[in-house]
Amino acid sequence: MRAVDIIIKKRDKQELTDAEIDFFVQGFTSGAISDYQVSAWAMAVFLNGMTAHETTALTLSMAHSGAMLDLSDTVDIAVDKHSSGGVGDKTTLSVLPIVAACGLPCGKMSGRGLGFSGGTLDKLESIPGYRVDLSTDEFKSQLREIGIVLTGQSLDLAPADGKLYALRDVTGTVDATPLIASSIMSKKLAAGAQAIVLDVKAGNGAFMPTVEAARQLANAMTDIGRLAGRQVTALIADMNQPLGDAVGNALEVVEAVKALHGSGPEDFMEHCLHLSAHMLLLGKRAPSLEQGRVMAQKAIDDGSAFEKFCQLVAAQGGDVSFVENLEKLPAAEIVEVLVSPRAGYLSTVHARTIGEAAVTLGAGRAKKGDQVDHAVGFIIHKKVGQAVSAGEPLFTIHARNHAQVEQVREIVLNAFAFSDTPVAPLPLFY
Numbered sequence: 001m002r003a004v005d006i007i008i009k010k011r012d013k014q015e016l017t018d019a020e021i022d023f024f025v026q027g028f029t030s031g032a033i034s035d036y037q038v039s040a041w042a043m044a045v046f047l048n049g050m051t052a053h054e055t056t057a058l059t060l061s062m063a064h065s066g067a068m069l070d071l072s073d074t075v076d077i078a079v080d081k082h083s084s085g086g087v088g089d090k091t092t093l094s095v096l097p098i099v100a101a102c103g104l105p106c107g108k109m110s111g112r113g114l115g116f117s118g119g120t121l122d123k124l125e126s127i128p129g130y131r132v133d134l135s136t137d138e139f140k141s142q143l144r145e146i147g148i149v150l151t152g153q154s155l156d157l158a159p160a161d162g163k164l165y166a167l168r169d170v171t172g173t174v175d176a177t178p179l180i181a182s183s184i185m186s187k188k189l190a191a192g193a194q195a196i197v198l199d200v201k202a203g204n205g206a207f208m209p210t211v212e213a214a215r216q217l218a219n220a221m222t223d224i225g226r227l228a229g230r231q232v233t234a235l236i237a238d239m240n241q242p243l244g245d246a247v248g249n250a251l252e253v254v255e256a257v258k259a260l261h262g263s264g265p266e267d268f269m270e271h272c273l274h275l276s277a278h279m280l281l282l283g284k285r286a287p288s289l290e291q292g293r294v295m296a297q298k299a300i301d302d303g304s305a306f307e308k309f310c311q312l313v314a315a316q317g318g319d320v321s322f323v324e325n326l327e328k329l330p331a332a333e334i335v336e337v338l339v340s341p342r343a344g345y346l347s348t349v350h351a352r353t354i355g356e357a358a359v360t361l362g363a364g365r366a367k368k369g370d371q372v373d374h375a376v377g378f379i380i381h382k383k384v385g386q387a388v389s390a391g392e393p394l395f396t397i398h399a400r401n402h403a404q405v406e407q408v409r410e411i412v413l414n415a416f417a418f419s420d421t422p423v424a425p426l427p428l429f430y
């Protein structure tokens, strides 16, 4: 077999065999196939697509390019969740403790922020001492002992994805549905997931700008799951406006903890209850979605979800006093409230603009390896569809200095658009 023949076959819109895909993936993982050939192949896939069968073969091959975590000796069913990323999406921080408190053990490997979209690991590192580099043994024993783990992706899982992703990033081939679907699912399979709830975001603050594109990605991933013998539920969630109110690392930890106490913003609470219910159903802890929701709500009301979060933080070396006394978390020196310039109904609260402004403040990275500032970000006070009066608070900037405030004030103000006539609220899920 030769790499060039596989590239030509894909260029000519023919279906690749499992053996050809495996040869290619193993070749680029070992370095036997060069970056320029992998790049040409990725562009051929970008332009000509892949069948469901090819996408699954690619996923399985990438999943098997490194170690495969086997959790069968640790939990009865390994349930995982994945969000395709967005602005203000701190769901994992609340949902994992909720389901774990309901008796569904959940160990998850999360990522860092990517561009305008935040990352769970960066948020968790707002808590001093919290470790995101657990070994496989630590992962398993903590999952067995306290039923919850939230750490970083270990380097030996799906290394092919890491290599391919880095090339896609610089060859204009990131947003190809089969490549995104196989990238996400290969990591989930390698991490031992038997059942997965996918939170696929659609909108200007997501990878997939439209519901139709998100649906295609969701279908590709559920197809892979089915063909790989896993159970997968995919939800399509709105990401045209930030989820919840907080955008920024420590600010999002505060909001996630408030949600665990039952006092998070309404949209975020609803999002967490819905996701938890799906996880409890897939994990066979709840007989129906309705019951799953009741269980999740109970874990919030009786304090067991928050207690589970504290156990998680303590087990991973974090200082629990920071989640018990939220005012101890990193805080910005300048807190400035911006008010509405006019009365009307909000028609847009542009998620991507707000996410990019948060990166400008330092909440995300301008380039790989940059340090994030845990303290900075925004609190958004209004949602699409809400009526506002002139002079009413629209958003609050948390910044390190006045120059930063000047840099983002107008940009974020322009993320809000108004209508004189009533506007329907955006759905949470499609």
Ligand code: URA
Pocket: 084, 165, 174, 179, 180, 181, 183, 184, 207
């Ligand atoms: N997230 C991933 O893990 N991979 C992609 O390709 C896109 C988003």
